[in-house]
């Protein structure tokens with residue numbers, strides 16, 4: 591499993607006191623660690639899924655936004 595959290599330490603050691611503009615990236619980013627995301631069909635790295643949810647895939651809700659009115663009427 592790749593460790594995404596410690597990338598800032600390598601950047602500090604390599605550059606020292608010289609300030610560099612970060613490379614521009616306009617693609618999708620991971621919703622957990624905000625690093626660039628190469629997988630096109632997901633919003634979170636597989637390693638981040640494992641760390642955050644304890645499984646390799648992102649859990650999905652069993653209903654949609656349009657179903658909320660019907661679900662709310664069942665609760666009342």
Ligand SMILES: [Zn+2]
Pocket residue numbers: 594620621622623624625634635638
């Ligand atoms: Zn991530």
